[in-house]
Amino acid sequence: MRTPRAVLAAGATLLLAASITGCGLRTAGGNVPEADLAGSLADMDLEGLDGAEIAVGSKNFNENVLLGKMTLILLQAAGAEVTDLTNIPGSAAARQAHLQGDIDAMWEYTGTGWLQYLQQPKPIPGKEEQYEAVKELDLEENDLAWLPPAPMNNTYAFAITRASVEKYGITKLSEINKVPVGERTFCIESEFRNRADGMPGMVKTYDLDVPGGNLQTYATGAIYDATAKGECVFGEVFTTDGRIKALDLTPLEDDKKYFPNYNVSLVLRESVKEEYPEIEELMAPVTEKLTDDVLVDLNARIDVDGQEAAEVAEDWLSEEGFIP
Template sequence: MTRTTTAPAGRTRSPGRSARRRLGVGVACLVSTAAVLSGCALGTAGGYVPTGELGSDLEGIADLEGVEITVGSKNFNENVILGKMAIILMSAAGADVTDLTNIPGSAAARQAHLVGEIDAMWEYTGTGWITYLGETEPVQGEQEQYEAVRDADLEQNDLVWLPPAPMNNTYAFAMNPEVTEQLGITTLSQIQDLPVEERTFCVESEFTNRADGLPGMLETYGIPLEDPQGVPESNLRTYQTGAIYDATAKGECNFGEVFTTDGRILALDLTVLEDDQSYFPQYNVSLVVREELIEEHPEIEDLMAPVTEELTDEVLQELNARVDVDGEEPADVAFDWLQEQGFVQ
């Protein structure tokens, strides 16, 4: 395994894309917080990327020799890990890849994607549908939500959502081992069968006010908030997002708000309750590619599909834990996993 630095910003592009790229640089100047490429460019701390060759499972599946591709990501570890995976795979297939991972904020990353400063970035179906496209109601069903955002973003923005991964980084509630054994429940519906005093929740303040947050969830499951026979407000404990995991592990509440692919679920041995009424929106991850690029190089979909299919909740929990808990570099974690799976060598 060797290390490479990010490719220079001032490379030559095909005439059909140059106008969009110049516009992208202008927008990037507005949203940049730390220019790391030459000249004015998108604020990012992409860092190094390990390189290798395609493994036997992907060998010959795609030839991207000389194709110039810019890959971005948002600035949270899961998205950075996924971004590094895409960079490693495309580079191994011969592409000249620029690393714009770790962009501060969803708004900046999305804008860069829209104007063409980024060619490819992993996105979440619920985020695309609700945050970017402005829809107010999630679509029920993973495939249905994917198809809705895929069709709308292609029509409106010329962005192609490749088939999504099984992983679904959505909201959930989890219990520590002692509570799991004591209560003996596995679904959110079963909370209704518990005594009121056992219905205690650790949540972040934003979650109590979101349209897809706690009040709607409790209403859906028949234990409405602020109802003495449902969930009295005194049963809520409010924390910063990161502190909820520790509070749940310590038993300061029975049910802690979590994200389903967070590595701390594994590290703290938490058990996630099944959302058996399908209340929470779907947040399956998909590599989103500019239409022009995927039309010119449809083999990108063939390259990414076998990898995407292996990205389950459990896999992402393990990879996230290696970064969030163990302190490893996202690029190393991405390369190691791809190598273990036979995708690179």
């Protein structure tokens, strides 16, 4: 999700060459469960979507695929003819497909849009402020329309075990100074160790003394398990990752608002938004339900329990009364 600019630029051409053929964009999208609309969605006037041809894409990490599947299920239930282009390999290819019109709708993250795609130098503090900024600029430069964002914020955080919470009595990043310097050990990604908006900026913002020997580098997925096993006290995590719940980890509050906002928003091509305004009405009640706690639970069903994203999407939409 937070792909470095160099990778985005270099990877776009290669990934697109492999994924876009004369028959169109090829992905590992899979199935779209059939359903009817229920509850408040069934009472909406969505006749404009009947027979509409809409292609929904996603990147190839589980949370983004899950959100894409939700959108496909609901659009199809509303009468649209949907094309499943979820699970595109790589952020660069997914973004390029959206820009050139192969994809009509895709969930994106405000921080990713602002910092990576639009190449702005600094994040904007505040959820609404960041959303409004990326919404305005992406529409102006690329004719992409960002619908109102969900409450969830899949940003960086540092998590600790329940035992560490009890031992040190801390719940937020500003309290790390309570931990003896020798015990301030961090499990982090190699990229996070050096990037300006990663470890160096966090240490400076919170005025922390963290010797270089206290930093242990891991692959992203390995950090969660290493932190749970006590190989370090603080583990770099993403706030909606299902392994946080599965491993009983506690993210510390970023009380100085250092990390960028990564609220998720359904992004439509502007021409599609204008032709089918019903999409925004259909998706608004769903978007409002997408909190951090909800995504942690749904991601855990995929990452930990091994369920398919389409199955989890269908089950949750049913649990919330959006489909029977």
